[in-house]
Amino acid sequence: MRPKIICHMVASIDGRLLPPRWTPPAKGVDRGIVSRIYEEVADSFDADGWIIGRKSMEDFATGEAHDAEQVVALPRTSFIGDRRGRSVAVAVDPGGKLHYTASAVDGQHFITVLSERVSDGYLAELRHKGVSYTFAGEDGSDLEHAMRALGEDFGIRLILLEGGGLINGSFLKAGLIDEMSLLVYPGVDGLASVPSIFEYHGGENERPAAGKSLRHVSTETLEGGMVWIRYAFEASPEAS
Ligand SMILES: NC(=O)c1ccc[n+]([C@@H]2O[C@H](COP(=O)([O-])OP(=O)(O)OC[C@H]3O[C@@H](n4cnc5c(N)ncnc54)[C@H](OP(=O)(O)O)[C@@H]3O)[C@@H](O)[C@H]2O)c1
Numbered sequence: 720m721r722p723k724i725i726c727h728m729v730a731s732i733d734g735r736l737l738p739p740r741w742t743p744p745a746k747g748v749d750r751g752i753v754s755r756i757y758e759e760v761a762d763s764f765d766a767d768g769w770i771i772g773r774k775s776m777e778d779f780a781t782g783e784a785h786d787a788e789q790v791v792a793l794p795r796t797s798f799i800g801d802r803r804g805r806s807v808a809v810a811v812d813p814g815g816k817l818h819y820t821a822s823a824v825d826g827q828h829f830i831t832v833l834s835e836r837v838s839d840g841y842l843a844e845l846r847h848k849g850v851s852y853t854f855a856g857e858d859g860s861d862l863e864h865a866m867r868a869l870g871e872d873f874g875i876r877l878i879l880l881e882g883g884g885l886i887n888g889s890f891l892k893a894g895l896i897d898e899m900s901l902l903v904y905p906g907v908d909g910l911a912s913v914p915s916i917f918e919y920h921g922g923e924n925e926r927p928a929a930g931k932s933l934r935h936v937s938t939e940t941l942e943g944g945m946v947w948i949r950y951a952f953e954a955s956p957e958a959s
Contacts, residue, residue, distance in 0.1 A: 721866035725764060726880040726887055726916075727900040729757045729945075734915045735908035736884055742906040748943040753904055756945050760902060761879055768807030768827060769879040772886030773817060776810035780829070782818035785844040793842045795835040797872035801849030802828045807875065811886055813859020815841040822849030830873065834859030862893045888919030892927040898951050899933065905944040930958040 731741045738753045749755070761769070801822040808827040810817055815837035819829055830851040833841075836858065845852050853872060855865035869875040879900075880890055890896050901916070919927040936949035 721863070721870045721895070722767065722875045722878045723897050724770075724866065724878055724880050724890065724895055725766070725898040725900050726890065726896045727757075727761055727764070727769075728882055728887070728916050729753055729902040729904055730916055731904055731906050731908045733908055735910075735913045736882060736915060737908065737913060738904070740908050740910070740913065741904060744943055745905070752943045752945065756941055756943075757902060760900065760941075760947060761881075764877065764879060764900075766806070766877045766879045767875045768809060768830075769881045770809040770811065770886070771881050772883050773810060773812040773814075774885070775881070775883050776808075776812065776817055779808065779824045780810065780817040780819045782820040782848070784818050785847065791839070793839050793846075795854050797853040797868050798842070798846060798851055799873070800828070800846065800851040802851060802873075807851075807869075807873065807878075809869065809878070811855070811859075811862070811865070811889075813837075813855060819845070819848045819850045822851075830869070832859070832862075832865045860889075862889060862895055866895060882916075884914040884916060884918030885920070888917045888927060891917050892919050892921070894931070896952050898936070898949065901948045901950075902941075903946045903948065905946075931955055 730736060744750055744752055805828040807830050808824055809830045811832045813834040815833055822828060832855050833852055835854050853865055853868040855861045931952050932955040933950040934953055936951055939947045941947055
């Protein structure tokens with residue numbers, strides 16, 4: 720069984736995702752409010768970890784490629800590295816572009832979701848670093864399969880999907896988001912084409928959220944005028 724997936728994001732009032740671009744907090748409001756409240760709310764879920772896209776993980780995976788020699792063929796099945804019971808930091812990186820310096824960041828163990836096409840040398844590099852991995856099918860697009868593996872091979876029950884917009888868009892299209900936890904920061908970006916919460920790249924007439932409706936769960940106003948809104952995704956009445 721796959722874990723429950725809550726998409727947890729902080730956005731400007733125009734739904735944009737890049738905090739350094741937003742208008743600053745109003746006078747008297749803590750300038751560090753965005754990341755502090757984001758993390759506090761994330762912690763309140765008591766989740767087993769978080770998932771981000773390859774680009775967002777670049778901030779945490781800062782290692783160099785390691786030239787593995789005499790590599791034997793390795794099976795394309797989940798590998799559990801040096802986890803030690805820790806919660807998890809999952810990257811979706813079908814091409815195997817990320818290079819890790821250790822098996823964890825801030826006490827959270829790395830799991831990387833790959834395509835079956837990555838080289839045996841790359842898998843050997845991950846094993847050497849103690850990083851866990853699993854697969855999203857031959858080309859890395861089978862997110863449903865990867866999420867089932869997180870549940871069944873790693874015992875993950877609840878996980879936060881934390882962006883960016885590209886990976887959120889793919890989870891939306893795959894129907895894998897159970898709940899939305901959105902923090903609206905009282906600031907504006909304002910520029911066209913800056914990434915937003917969901918950035919699925921599809922055809923002109925595609926509707927990545929087709930078949931779904933959002934049911935309001937709760938709204939709270941937090942410090943500094945941040946607003947925390949929760950919605951549950953459910954089948955739309957038209958889909959049933
Ligand atoms: N405000 C927030 O809450 C928040 C949260 C997270 C991130 N961010 C910001 O968002 C920015 C990065 O976001 P992003 O949307 O450009 O990138 P992203 O979603 O972090 O990563 C996108 C990459 O993930 C890989 N990927 C793997 N499977 C995929 C799939 N099925 N669909 C789509 N992508 C897939 C692709 O890597 P390949 O190119 O290797 O194929 C793709 O380029 C950063 O600047 C970060 O700071 C903001």
